[in-house]
Amino acid sequence: MKKLLPLLLLLTFGSTQAQTLIQGFSQCTYLESPLYIINDNSIIYQDCKVRKIVYADRATFRQPKYNEIGVAMDKNGIYFQGTFMAIDTTGFQVVGRNNNYGGYTWLWKTRNKAYCNLDEITGVDVATFSAIECQNGQYFKDKNSIYYFETKFVKIEGSDGASVNKTCSGWVYDKNYVYAEGKPLLYNGKKLKPVNESLAKTASAVVNRQLQPIAGMDAATIKGLSRSYSMDKNFVYWHNEKTPIKPASFKNVKVWDQVNRAYVSDGIHVYAGAKMLEKDFDAKTFGMLPHSDFCYDKNGVYERQWIEAKEIVINAKFPFNYTTPVSKANMFITDNSRYIVYNDQAYDPWDKKLYKNLTLEQVSLLNQGKLELNDVHSNTSPVTWINQVFYIQDNIITWRNAGKVQQFKEIDAASFSILNYNIVKDKSHVYNLYPKLTVLPIDAATATVLQGGFIKDRDSVYFNDKKLLSSKDVELLAIFPGYRMGCSQDTRYPSDYYFFRNTEGYYLIETTHPEFTVKFLGKEFKESWDPKLVGFVLE
Helix, strand or coil: CCCCCCCEEEEEECCCCCCCCCCCCCCCCCCCCCEEEECCCCEEEECCCCEEEECCCCCCCECCCCCCCCEEEECCEEEECCEEECCCCCCCEEEEECCCCCCCCEEEECCCCEEECCEEECCCCHHHCEECCCCCCCEEECCCCEEEECCCEEEECCCCHHHCCCCCCCCEECCCCEEECCEECEECCEECEECCCCCEECCCCEECCCCCECCCCCCCCCEECCCCEEECCCCEEECCEECCCCHHHHHHCEEEEECCEEEEECCCCEEECCCEECCCCCHHHCEECCCCCCEEECCEEEEEEEECCCCEEEEEECCCCCCCCCCCCCEEECCCCCCEEECCEEEECCCCEEECCCCHHHHHHHHCCCCCCCCCCCCCCCCEECCCCEEEECCEEEEEECCEEEEECCCCHHHCEEEECCEEECCCCEEECCCCCEEECCCHHHCEECHHHEEECCCEEEECCEEEEECCCCEEEEEEECCCCCCCCCCCCCCEEEEEEECCEEEEEEECCCEEEEEEEECCCCHHHCHHHCCCCCC
16 A cells, blocks of 8 residues: 555554654754744744744744845844844845854844854955855955954955955965965965965965975966966966967967866967867867856857767767857857857757747847747747746746756746745646646645645645645644664655644644654643653743
């Protein structure tokens, strides 16, 4: 029977004598991540070790879209991890955190002030205070300085925030120095000045990131060209490797260094990395498409492709009908990297589809990020994106799921909203979209979402199409961690416990995949149900 049912529902009554109902191996009392449980008449904050009743203004209560920090706000102020702060909420923004995995300390700001958890930070320029890209957790900046944040938030004296690098490589540097552990990095007692992400120098030596001197590099004349290319009076280098480019051609040197690819040209040849001669490319017209690994020359637009049979990498040309030389004037990549457009054609390199004979209006809409091309629409009307997978085109709800595009003409686009994962609704119905469109027996007018994938309407609480309990005066009181996977070979699914109360009494629902268990605990609350409920605050 178990194999035939996609979801197994077990309902047990009166089992209140067990010593432990909530079973798991987590070190946390409550669910590991911070969250706010929002009921009709109550708001509860909880994180690993803390649970608080939050007395907020329910009508104006709101949270950031991605709330890893555990913050919320209403018309009266901000709630940081459940603690109220009577401050202006205008301009709220999370700046970053430290790397204390035992318990993060957060940096955040509003329009006029910056904070470290609950404490105000003074001395920073709030408007420009931000994380240094890919160094979140250690280094931060404003227009004036660089700041180091491990256990304490410290200004690095003499640093220049305006020129700090924005890279994802181990070093942090500005126009003056290279920094490690919040201090200028030294080599033989001398402060290192930056060349690029790979190299630094003193007056007499050039070193790599391991502080090893690079023989033959001229410290007096070396300068950075990009994150990995540099040049001195004798050579052009990729990291610490010499390229074949001669000094006579230095005036013609160009580099392209982005995402996963790096090229250098002397105007005659194009090299990948240090020395790989790219014979396919015309050096005079070579370039790279922004925010991608794709490149082009006058003859075509290319991607690198592995040929398994020959065990080689080739520069595969996108299958446009090339009628005029490729240039920036007739070719672009969309901001989301979805399409490369050449003249009146668009190529989707992810789904390997070519769309031909586009109108000028379609090309313009693609350039604005307002058009989605696929085989189920007319491809002439603008797109309104709802999230990363749902959009409206031709007044039809469309779902891009696992590489497939599905349209749902049965759903009213004007009243469409997402409840949970593949559960959506319009003014008339609640639908499950997977594996096929199904109308669920849930009242659309009153259907709302609870944490954990539960949906509530005027009568009941559901999981997908399974009715679990009455929704009359229902409250989700807490979420507890259950089983956690022990290693990569562990095939048992993790679980969580949801503690509910309604007019009938108290329920504990354990969810796992693909099963869940509903246990009715009793009409009156008892701490003896489980050790985690000792001292539990209801109101």
